[in-house]
Amino acid sequence: MKSRKVEISEMSFKEFSNMVEVSMENICKDIFHENRDSIKIKKEKVAVKNLTLIFNSTLKLSNRIGFQSMSLRDLSAASGLSMGALYSYFKSKDELAKIIQEQGRRITSDILDQEIGKGVNLADRMHRAVRAHLYLSEVMQEWFYFSFMEAKNLTREEQKRAIESELATENIFFDIIVEGEKAGLFKKHNPFLSASIIKGMLQDWYLKRWKYKNRGITVEGYADFVIEFIEAFILIKK
Amino acid sequence: MKSRKVEISEMSFKEFSNMVEVSMENICKDIFHENRDSIKIKKEKVAVKNLTLIFNSTLKLSNRIGFQSMSLRDLSAASGLSMGALYSYFKSKDELAKIIQEQGRRITSDILDQEIGKGVNLADRMHRAVRAHLYLSEVMQEWFYFSFMEAKNLTREEQKRAIESELATENIFFDIIVEGEKAGLFKKHNPFLSASIIKGMLQDWYLKRWKYKNRGITVEGYADFVIEFIEAFILIKK
DNA sequence: GTCTATACATAGATAGAC
């Protein structure tokens, strides 16, 4: 029980938060360079600044009223950019959604891989996976909420990617569980169901953050609770 | 462990399904009578038939593309009723959403109360609450999905009601857990978090049914798993 | 690079014939 606390201190929420911040800006730059054909702006500095502004405004509005309900006039008002200016940064509303999805997926994938790779054993890997996912969805709450709620508004191709990304995350847990069972550390259950349930618990954090916030639950507190809950089920007691 | 199986047999999914079917038609009739001012149709038989048709078409379309993206022309095509005819059954698109929400909430509340009331002790009540909620969300999967995903598209008043209903369901679990702790049957944890997590597990069933279906998981199988998972955490081992 | 003005499509909603 104590050992978990030690592992947390290796990656506090604050440190984690900074790490994501850096990753986010880099990925924004990558996105700018990759989409130079559909982005009419030439200067990197102004483009990245406004892209960030547009992404954030879109996420804020979509979280409140939904991407479909958000008109580009709304987005124009929220971002302070005119309709014409907006269309210098993307060539359609659909493409805007696509770029935002892409950006979030990359950050998620980068950060999770990086963080889980540090795990020294299976229990540690499980803790890190849970904690990293929760911390990440805390920092990028709007994106995670957006990504879940707006999946239906994407093109079929983008939907496929979203599902793949979703299942990839779940597989991280699946793999840890299966390895743990083989090693005789975890009880034998249906590992697919266990992984699903764990994923669901993590999702609850960003889908219902208002509820947890109202009750004064912090992301660290929630992480501790989830880990305890999972371990009661999978760990073999000695 | 065996005792749970006995309790299930008191309410098989099939029986449950029939119970809901009846409740659904009755509530559809109630809704018709209560909204006689906004519904221009006089004959109960034709009104209830078409209302049911409209509700089902709306749910189907909304589940696929979202309520906001569904135009009334789409709904007209799917239901086989003309635009004009549709407006004889509701006076705005917003009102249509509202009526559907109302109908689902009533069924949910009726069925859950009825089913949980049968519980003979706290563990039994917990099992029944889990199972009833899962079975209900299986029968009415489209409604549950709609209700969760379209909350943002409702008026502020309706949003408040949706949240209240959500929290009421969660409170069922909260109360059972608190009573169980007092009675010395359940371990002491944070009962708010326990109730939240349980609610999230139930929600996962209807939010990701495609995933469970693809993997061949039945609702009964999922219910058994969830109950086992919960009990590993809350039950005091003897 | 950003703005204003505008084109064009599609949405919700209603009127009046049948």
Added chain:
DNA sequence: GTCTATCTATGTATAGAC
């Protein structure tokens, strides 16, 4: 009770001035 035809508002997207 249901249909077709139509009104009006709003949405996405673009052209061209600055």
